[in-house]
Amino acid sequence: MSSPSNETCFQSYSIFHGIPYILFPDNPFSPINPITRTRDDRIQLWIHLGLVGICLILSLINIILQFLKPIPYGRHDKEIGIFPRVPARISFAISQFIPGILIFSLTYFLQRNFNRPSNIVMYCLFIIHYINRSIVDGIASRHAKRKVSLWIPVAATLVNTIFHFVNAQFLGEAQYCNGYYFDPRFIIGLMFFITGFILNRVADGQLIALRSDYKDDSYQIPKAATFYLISCPNYLGEAIEWFGWSILTWSLSGLVWFLFSLSTFIPRARQNHKWCNHNLKDYPEKRKALVPFIY
Numbered sequence: 477m478s479s480p481s482n483e484t485c486f487q488s489y490s491i492f493h494g495i496p497y498i499l500f501p502d503n504p505f506s507p508i509n510p511i512t513r514t515r516d517d518r519i520q521l522w523i524h525l526g527l528v529g530i531c532l533i534l535s536l537i538n539i540i541l542q543f544l545k546p547i548p549y550g551r552h553d554k555e556i557g558i559f560p561r562v563p564a565r566i567s568f569a570i571s572q573f574i575p576g577i578l579i580f581s582l583t584y585f586l587q588r589n590f591n592r593p594s595n596i597v598m599y600c601l602f603i604i605h606y607i608n609r610s611i612v613d614g615i616a617s618r619h620a621k622r623k624v625s626l627w628i629p630v631a632a633t634l635v636n637t638i639f640h641f642v643n644a645q646f647l648g649e650a651q652y653c654n655g656y657y658f659d660p661r662f663i664i665g666l667m668f669f670i671t672g673f674i675l676n677r678v679a680d681g682q683l684i685a686l687r688s689d690y691k692d693d694s695y696q697i698p699k700a701a702t703f704y705l706i707s708c709p710n711y712l713g714e715a716i717e718w719f720g721w722s723i724l725t726w727s728l729s730g731l732v733w734f735l736f737s738l739s740t741f742i743p744r745a746r747q748n749h750k751w752c753n754h755n756l757k758d759y760p761e762k763r764k765a766l767v768p769f770i771y
């Protein structure tokens with residue numbers, strides 16, 4: 477099947493414009509060819525949409541559960557429970573590496589359009605994020621003594637596997653038009669992604685730098701500029717990043733991953749902020765949890 481022409485990138489912007497697996501396969505305005513080509517493709521499409529639906533339900537369940545009780549790791553760890561405790565650094569690194577790099581790459585490279593230039597750019601962005609999250613963070617984090625209940629990295633691996641599988645399945649299959657680099661969705665999405673990535677990396681680095689060495693597990697008040705207005709700029713950065721991803725890929729799979737990230741960051745930022753207010757003396761009053769002046 478030939479790729480959509482440059483012109484179709486710039487056709488009128490209806491709400492359905494460019495949604496690749498829109499249920500109108502003949503949509504002439506799509507810059508991305510639908511993935512429904514054969515009967516097997518249609519089955520694959522419905523499996524994909526079913527998984528996207530499951531991801532949406534998981535996001536809803538996640539936000540409810542996380543508002544009810546913080547996930548017990550880091551400052552919210554209660555050190556109780558029936559599950560064995562494992563070293564936090566290595567188990568979190570594995571729980572990010574397996575779905576974020578291994579599953580994502582295997583799924584991506586098994587699809588038909590993995591070698592198209594726009595797809596490769598997006599693939600690289602995703603992988604750069606997860607190299608940082610799993611390998612760089614795993615090495616840099618200063619909480620060597622920390623342990624975590626085994627169910628947390630196991631659950632994180634399983635849940636992330638579903639989300640990263642649907643994202644890789646979509647990305648490897650989507651056929652973006654030749655001029656997609658100049659499409660507003662690509663440009664705006666990329667800007668959000670890069671801005672969020674930088675904020676997330678900088679803020680995480682500043683948190684790590686608060687501890688003097690790998691034995692230090694104390695908590696200090698972060699005083700860097702990124703923390704001036706909010707307690708969790710690392711979460712805000714990552715939320716912006718995945719918002720950019722959903723625009724950039726223009727996909728339902730990207731959208732549900734963004735929503736799932738929010739379903740973690742919104743409750744967790746509030747719990748972290750509350751914890752800091754209670755436990756760190758003279759914590760700045762004007763700071764909000766996640767969004768400056770608002771939340």
Ligand SMILES: NC(=O)c1ccc[n+]([C@@H]2O[C@H](COP(=O)([O-])OP(=O)(O)OC[C@H]3O[C@@H](n4cnc5c(N)ncnc54)[C@H](OP(=O)(O)O)[C@@H]3O)[C@@H](O)[C@H]2O)c1
Nearest residue numbers: 550551617619680683684686694695696710711714737740
């Ligand atoms: N995409 C997703 O769904 C998702 C979900 C969760 C996290 N993440 C990302 O994963 C990264 C880490 O998340 P997180 O929940 O562990 O973030 P966090 O609670 O902000 O902690 C980040 C690191 O900084 C340390 N730290 C935090 N506050 C500190 C303070 N006041 N003084 C000294 N050290 C401090 C923590 O140590 P301790 O571990 O000892 O507390 C941890 O090593 C973030 O970039 C986040 O965006 C993504």
